[in-house]
Every structure is written in structure tokens, then in C-alpha cells.
Amino acid sequence: MEDQRTTEKKMKMKMKILCLHGFRTSGAFLQKQIERWDPTIFQDFELDFPDGIFPAAGKSDIENIFPPPYFEWFQYNKDFTVYTNLDKCISFLCDYIERNGPFDGFLGFSQGATISALLIGYKAQGLLLKNHPPIRLFISISGCKFRDPSICQVAYKEKLTVKSAHLIGDNDWLREPSEDLLTSFNNPLLIRHPKGHVVPKLDDASSKQLRSWISGIVKELHTLSGQETREGESYLREVIKENHKMNVIAPATTKELLSEEISNDHGDIIPIDIMNSGHGLNKVSPLKKIDIEHEHYETTQKLNHNEHISQVHS
Structure with missing residues (x-):
């Protein structure tokens, strides 16, 4: 019983990453893909894999490899310039984040990475999640920018300071758009892989690179937390001493x-x-x-x- 309580306490104390799946797939499918990675990469995190807000309105590319149901976050035209239900998607995710967070980071594949980057950009401009703590990290797998100028001029108007890692496939049909998204972030980490538009298995070198990057963020947050704790302790001492002689x-x-x-x-x-x-x-x-x-x-x-x-x- 004691071990179970200790485990539950540690789980509650872990930082959280919101993981958003790709178009017409599911949270369970993305979870299965991420679980192929070295488990030590996310050992300090709890990963949350919600399903998209809308049931898939058409054929899914994973029908022969993973069971339904499948979902999508929003719909779009062939040029990716006109979007349907994007506002509903944003509202749904903001509500989900407020109810299930706070989240320290986002991870997304394809459509999930694209909407995650949009949320980060809008938050940076003070348009949403105003009371949510800062997003500390973002992992994009085949993500891209929205192409509507009215969105781009707001979400990507300034370099985004959230620490970001971008996994881009050499044979991905979204390789160039993914590289364009990368330029919107300050000092991003680029991890290339030889595959196409997929969540890739990570080789030893890529695993080490991503693990080291995340470890650096965790250590930085640990230092920040220690500073805040010391400042808070000192302040409390002074309050008690001053007000109670x-x-x-x-x-x-x-x-x-x-x-x-x-x-x-x-x-x-x-x-x-x-x-x-x-x-x-x-x-x-x-x-x-x-x-x-x-x-x-x-x-x-x-x-x-x-x-x-x-x-x-x-």
C-alpha cells in the first residue's frame, strides 16, 4: 500500500506534456508510436493523449494498421489555406488544457503539431490561456505553419521563445513546410530522420540527442524552482519577523x-x-x-x- 501511495504521489508531481495526434488517427495511436521511443526520454513527464474533437470525416491512412475510431482536429482545403471548425478546435483545446493541466509542454504529429504551434503563438500574443503557466517545451513531428495570412501575421509575427525540437523526415512530403515552422522558433533543435510523413523510430543517436535536450530543460526548471523556493522562504521569514516582532x-x-x-x-x-x-x-x-x-x-x-x-x- 505504501509503495502504491508513493507511486501515485510521484505521478502527481510529474510535469505534463499534451500530445496531439495527426489527422484522422487517434490519441491511442500516437501513444503507441511514442512508446516505441526510449522510455528514459520522458521519464520526468506524464504524457496525455486526447482524441481530436471531430470524428474522422473520411478514410484514414492507418485503417489497415490500427483499429478505429479515428479523429481529426479541424478540416481544411487542399491548399491548406481555408480551415473549417478551427475556432471550435482552439476552444476545445483551451478548455481541455485548463481542466486537465497545467501542461509544461506540447508534443504533436502533423496536424497535432501544427495546432500546438498555433496555440503557442497565440499564447505568446496574449490571445488565449492567459492564466496558464508558461509552456516550457514543444516537440514537433512533421508540423507546419498555417498559411492563412491573417493567422500567420499574428501567431508567427515574432520568434517564439518556447524551447522546441523538430523531427523532420528527409522523405516527408511536408519537409519544407516543417522546416519553415522551425524558423519561427528561437534556437530550435533539429533532428532529421530518413523516413517520410511518420512518427519515426529513433535511433541511438537521435534518442541521445532528444534525451539530452529534455534533460537540459528539466535541469533548468529545477534551478528556477530552487531560486523561487529560496526567494519565497526568505520573504516568508521577513513577513513573519516584521509583522510579529x-x-x-x-x-x-x-x-x-x-x-x-x-x-x-x-x-x-x-x-x-x-x-x-x-x-x-x-x-x-x-x-x-x-x-x-x-x-x-x-x-x-x-x-x-x-x-x-x-x-x-x-
């Missing part, structure tokens, strides 16, 4: 500092209410009235802290 608190971990009760040097118990938002610990609620040397003090202070990342690396 306390001496310096003995060194303690952040979890100890944010426990339900803290004692000052006079032995008085100072209750602190910890409030949790939907995305983890974000603030310290108003301190309750306490009696120190027969005087009553009350204060309201907030500790803004990105606990989602801190939980991952605690």
Missing part, C-alpha cells in the same frame, strides 16, 4: 516554514492558513489574529510562488 527563525525547509503552525522564540503558536489554488500552492492567506505580549496583530501578505514546478522537483 519575531527574531530570526532557525533554518527550516520550505515545507516546515509553510506548515500549519510556526512557533516564535517566545513559544507562541502562530497559525498560518495555507490556501491552495487549482494549480498548487500560490499564496499564504491572511495571518490569523494572535496574542504576542498582550497585543493583537493582524496582517495580510501573499507569497506568489510557482508551486507546480516546485512540486515536480521537490
Whole structure:
């Protein structure tokens, strides 16, 4: 039982990647393809594979290799310049992300990568997911840009700073559009493979390259989380000392500092209410009235802290 609780706790603490499948396939199919990769690549992540919002309206290319049902995210014309139900797709995904996130990254194949990049671009312009934490990474497999100028001029108007890796096949019919998407990101990682328009099996060299890239992001987030934790701990110490005339608190971990009760040097118990938002610990609620040397003090202070990342690396 203890091992099961520990495992469940670790799963809850893992960072999350939203994985969007290609046109007229499914989340289960993309999951099966990604599971062929070295499992250590995503060992720090929980991967979420939803199905597209619309049932496939035509023949699927995977009918002979993977069972239905099949789905699509939106529809388009042969020149990929006119899109049907794109707004509904965006609304569906934003709602899904808000309900099931937060997500630290996106991964997508073909249509899934294309819509993922669009969400990143629109978020960068403040058009959607305004209350969602920053997207930290993006893995594009055969993704491309939308070709409608009214979309391009907004979503890709500036270099996107999200760390991105782009898997592009030498024989992919979308090779050049995929390379064009790559140019929209700042300092992207390019991994080429000899196949066509597929989620490729990764050879040892490509696996090592992608694993190293992801490991670097995880370490960077770990450093960021540590800095925020130290800043938050220092701030909380000062708040308590200033508002309750306390001496310096003995060194303690952040979890100890944010426990339900803290004692000052006079032995008085100072209750602190910890409030949790939907995305983890974000603030310290108003301190309750306490009696120190027969005087009553009350204060309201907030500790803004990105606990989602801190939980991952605690």
C-alpha cells in the first residue's frame, strides 16, 4: 500500500506534456508510436493523449494498421489555406488544457503539431490561456505553419521563445513546410530522420540527442524552482519577523516554514492558513489574529510562488 501511495504521489508531481495526434488517427495511436521511443526520454513527464474533437470525416491512412475510431482536429482545403471548425478546435483545446493541466509542454504529429504551434503563438500574443503557466517545451513531428495570412501575421509575427525540437523526415512530403515552422522558433533543435510523413523510430543517436535536450530543460526548471523556493522562504521569514516582532527563525525547509503552525522564540503558536489554488500552492492567506505580549496583530501578505514546478522537483 505504501509503495502504491508513493507511486501515485510521484505521478502527481510529474510535469505534463499534451500530445496531439495527426489527422484522422487517434490519441491511442500516437501513444503507441511514442512508446516505441526510449522510455528514459520522458521519464520526468506524464504524457496525455486526447482524441481530436471531430470524428474522422473520411478514410484514414492507418485503417489497415490500427483499429478505429479515428479523429481529426479541424478540416481544411487542399491548399491548406481555408480551415473549417478551427475556432471550435482552439476552444476545445483551451478548455481541455485548463481542466486537465497545467501542461509544461506540447508534443504533436502533423496536424497535432501544427495546432500546438498555433496555440503557442497565440499564447505568446496574449490571445488565449492567459492564466496558464508558461509552456516550457514543444516537440514537433512533421508540423507546419498555417498559411492563412491573417493567422500567420499574428501567431508567427515574432520568434517564439518556447524551447522546441523538430523531427523532420528527409522523405516527408511536408519537409519544407516543417522546416519553415522551425524558423519561427528561437534556437530550435533539429533532428532529421530518413523516413517520410511518420512518427519515426529513433535511433541511438537521435534518442541521445532528444534525451539530452529534455534533460537540459528539466535541469533548468529545477534551478528556477530552487531560486523561487529560496526567494519565497526568505520573504516568508521577513513577513513573519516584521509583522510579529519575531527574531530570526532557525533554518527550516520550505515545507516546515509553510506548515500549519510556526512557533516564535517566545513559544507562541502562530497559525498560518495555507490556501491552495487549482494549480498548487500560490499564496499564504491572511495571518490569523494572535496574542504576542498582550497585543493583537493582524496582517495580510501573499507569497506568489510557482508551486507546480516546485512540486515536480521537490
